[in-house]
Amino acid sequence: MAVGVVLVAVGVARPARTEPVVGSDGRAVAGGIAELTSVRVGDHDFGLMIRGVDAGAPVLLYVPGAPAGSEIGAMRRHLPELERHFVVATWERRGGGKSFGAFEPRATFTAEDEVRSTIGVTEYLRKRFGRERIYLVAHSGGSMVSVLTLQRRPELFQAYIGVGQAVDLAAADLSQYQDTLAWARRTGRTALAEQLTGLGPPPYADGYSYEPMLVNENQAFAYDRSRNSEGVSGFAESLGVPEYSLLDQAHAIGGVVDAYDALYPRMQDIDFRAQVPRLQVPVYFVNGAHEVPGRVRLLAEWNAVLQAPHKEIVTFGTSGHRPQFEQPAEFVELVKRxxxxxRG
Structure with missing residues (x-):
């Protein structure tokens, strides 16, 4: 027992680290950057992984999807090629991973606070690397926060790539609820159908009531993932990288649950179709061909009325809600384009 306790304690205390950026010869690249750091915005400290072959390259900020999202592992496992073209800053959103300590106070966990934090991290990167504008890539729920940031401070950004772009959470969830309930009834999942019927259609006052939909999403909208780099378990497949300590791993999982409950119900009145008719930067949206249909439909409706210097929707053929990690080679080619x- 004592030996087990010691081993667990050592594992938790094991410091996280990120390896140097190496060239084709396997040696560390002179002038490269590879670090785990933190940045203070307001009253919070946020974890940040910054990596790139050339510290003088354009800067790209990656904003994870879920509240308290943590994608350091997935970025290192699936998208190291981006480091050849950008200084890639992967942000740990408030309450997750290396930003777990930023969760409290719960009352301030709002969309407005997330926008302020995104601006603060962006300003840090601009100042540190001497860039007037940076590239912004965001996924899912992080894409909603990022669009609000673009709307407020367009001068900070060179271009935007929204992956699994959120448009209207309430409308998307209602559509997903209806599809999931129909699937449960069609496939004889009586207990799930009764659970969903008992909850009634969303939106819900707490984040936990969304669990039946979220837990069953991969089955209700199943597709063949055998050709993809990332599988059905999503970000959890990439927790075992040296950039995470065991404590970081626990925070990456547990933080999402609490942050989802705190933030998600507070974002139900956002609808970009009505509230964001215009963006002043080039925008590129990336969907997987197997994305949940309601989300695809809402993006098409917003894109039809959105005014921007450039806009397009790109669809990857074998992926779903996480095409950047499911089809990383295709994603890198898009980002290079x-x-x-x-590039100015």
Whole structure:
């Protein structure tokens, strides 16, 4: 027993680290950057992984999807090629992973606070690397926060790539609820159908009531993932990288649950179709062909009325809600194209 306790304690205390950026010869690249750091915005300290072959390259900020999202592992496992073209800053959102300590106070966990934090991290990167504008890539719920940031401070950004772009959470969830309930009834999942019927259609006052939909999403909207880099378990497949201590891993999982409950119900009145008719930067949206249909439909409706210097929707053929990690080679090629088309 004592030996087990010691081993657990050592594992938790094991410091996280990120390896140097190496070239084709396996040696550390002179002038490269590879670090785990933190940045203070307001009253909170946020974890940040910054990596790139050339510290003078364009800067790209990656904003994870879920509240308290943590994608350091997935970025290191699936998208190291981006480091050849950008200084890639992967942000740990408030309450998750290395930003777990920023969760409290719960009362301030709002969309407005998330926007302020995104601006603060962006300003840090601009100042540190001497860039007037940076590239912004965001996923899912992080894409909603990022669009609100773009709307407020467009001068900070060179271009935007929204992956699994959120548009209207309430409308998307209602559509997903209806599809999931129909699937449960069609496939004889009586207990799930009764649970969903008992909850009634969303939106809900707490984050935990969304669990039946979220837990069953991969089955209700199943597709063949055998050709993809990332599988059905999503970000959890990439927790075993040296950038995470065991404590970081626990925070990456547990933080999402509490943050979802705190933030998600407070974002139900956002609808970009009505509230964001215009963006002043080039925008590129990335969907997987197997994305939940309601989300795809809402993006198409917003894109139809959105005014921007450039806008397009790109669809990857074998992926779903996480195409950047499911089809990383295709995603890197897209980001390289965005760089070529927008670099000043």
């Amino acid at each position: 965005v760089l070529a088309e927008t």
